[in-house]
Amino acid sequence: MVSEKRLLELLKDLIRIRSVNPDLVPGGNGEEEIARFIGTYMESMGLSVRYQEVAPGRLNAIGVLKGIDGGRSLMLNGHIDTVGVEGMSIDPLDPVLRDDRVYGRGSFDMKGGVAAMIEAVNAVVDSGISLKGDVVVACVCDEEYASMGTEAVAREYVTDAAIVTEPTACRVCVAHKGFAWVKVEVTGKAAHGSLPSEGVDAIVGAGKFLSRLDLYARETLAAKEHPLLGSPSVHASLIEGGSNLSTYPSRCIVQLERRTVPGESKETVEKEMEIIIQAVREKDPKFQASADVFFTRPPFEVPVEEPVVRAVSEAVGETLGREAEYIGSHPWLDSAILSGAGIPTVIFGPDGYGAHGAVEYVDFPSVVDTARVLFSAISRFAG
Template sequence: MSPVDRSWTLRVLRDLVAIDSVNPAFGGPGEAEMARRVAGCLQALDLEVTLLQNRPGRPSVLGTLKGRGGGRSLLLYAHLDTVGVEGMEDPFGAAVREGRLYGRGAYDMKSGLAACLAAARSLVEASSDLSGDLHLGFVADEEHESFGMHELLSALGPDGAVVTEPTDLRLCVAHKGFAWITVETRGRAAHGSRFDEGVDANLRMGRFLGRLEGLERELRSRADHPLLGPPSLHAARLEGGTGPSTYAARCRLEIERRTLPGETPEAVLAEIQGLVDSIRAEDPEFDATVEPMLWRGAFEADPRSELAGTLRREMAARPGGPSGEVGESYWMDAALLAAAGIDTVILGPTGAGAHAAEEWVELDSVHRLADILARTAQEYCR
């Protein structure tokens, strides 16, 4: 098989980082220009290319290197969008210094995307004879609602998937999930002088927050997951009241609860509802409601799967880099792939600064990743 072309990979990565693909949820233009550039790369490799665009102006890209038939199919995954650029000096400069490339998306995750493209190019140039299809799926909106991942899953169902989110070249086999939950306490609005009429929703929320803090301590004392640690929660946003001289009629709290594999949305919601119920048992006039906002399940790979084994062998064949298996505390689209019954693992480059004011990727790790992906595809898609 042809070695990965480092100069080509660097050129493509710089081009991708130079494109503003900030998700519209963060005030950016979205993924359209990125999708055009990536689709052009895939077409130049003579791959079959499909644009998935259920939402106008928000395309995802699917490229397929067709196999001769009879083998396993593999998806190499990355997302097209990034978070915002507040606080960054030159977010789209794609400057290279001392073996690192800087800019928004350099680490999360245009470097993973460039490695996928470089792996496909290496296979095409070597005229690799794959039995199964190799898919390259590059999706919109991972940083917000993940509708691009849902579109991709409606278009194909591969046997395996490698998610190239950054992992510092360690095989990631688990990540946490999360639940967003709202709690609203209700009181009675009145002039600030009329203590006989007003009921303070903010003070009611204060009682709830005391119970929530107790639950947070209890969660962190639970037995750790071997790769992910304990579950956790935090009070993310609090809004209540209209002015200093008015009793607050409503107070609204948004909670984020980080979850472990095996936890269910029903059980997590019941924990929060239980806090409200415990206060109401002491004070029947305590008025509060609990509502779910969003659920994203945790992910845990099968460590004995064929894909995980193939990746381990290919990584072991290239000594000198990081080794071992890790879990990540943040959520990824990997959970949606696994929930669809697809054998999924995560492997991405080395760097730092995801969502931060300075973001960079180690270029050597991008090239190593591309080589591992190409050889994994060659083995897995036999």
């Protein structure tokens, strides 16, 4: 049985330990202290524990509950880093329970989910059930920046399925968007401002590119529709160009972010940038530009028939007495890395408010529900 009291204590202990991602916030303390705390806690539960140090002071704590006869193995995955604590209007590291909410930095994103998955396994151990397959509890670093933690886990632990316990308000998340970062360089020709016949204005060229991109977003992207994620999108993020007031600018660089839906990839984004550049060039033969898709994270989708999705859905029905609700989520999550490593993955976690915000809390009853659903899903999948 899931113990509410033990779960609340664990959640509060996790919030009290600062674990700010140092790549996101210079001077952040990293995950070493919290990983060691969790490792010791999982050892006391009887799990075999290992630390993966993926960079100095950046640790994953991984606990394994061994199955008895090589049945289906299941990973529970949650990140233990948080964003910064500056500018919060609550005490970020002093967890308070008020009106069923536990306040503090990381309570919602995502120490609530981490506490729930550890308590679920604790309840399995308590119950004396022998599972057939292994349960791997992966508490990972660096999700808020570059996901080094889950990448290291996925290299060494290829389980038969995974559940990421990011917050979903106890709904079953089966898809999320990906993204691509693109650098577009428009090349003009520098000339004295008094010589219009010689100069080619790269900034005006970038303007033409952007208005064509806007048209493409409104007409082509808006017409695409993923049933759970809606339309893909694109926005301009950064722009630079020009040297001084009396010179035609020879170069303008625009950086964009393109949010992708399943079926889109680095290649499809490259192709679409080429189409937009071509369309501008057809109207303006002097227009010259190139696009570099320099960083991508793939979108994610898992079929609802996948056994791990079924296990979670049935666990929701049994534990919460209602049908599972399937949703898509907009931000990118570590689930795409696990899925890319060939591990069927689903996302299920608690409810709350204020990820990265000035006030952050997790709804405690939903943390308890998450732990109970995970307990049931573990027995169904690895039992």
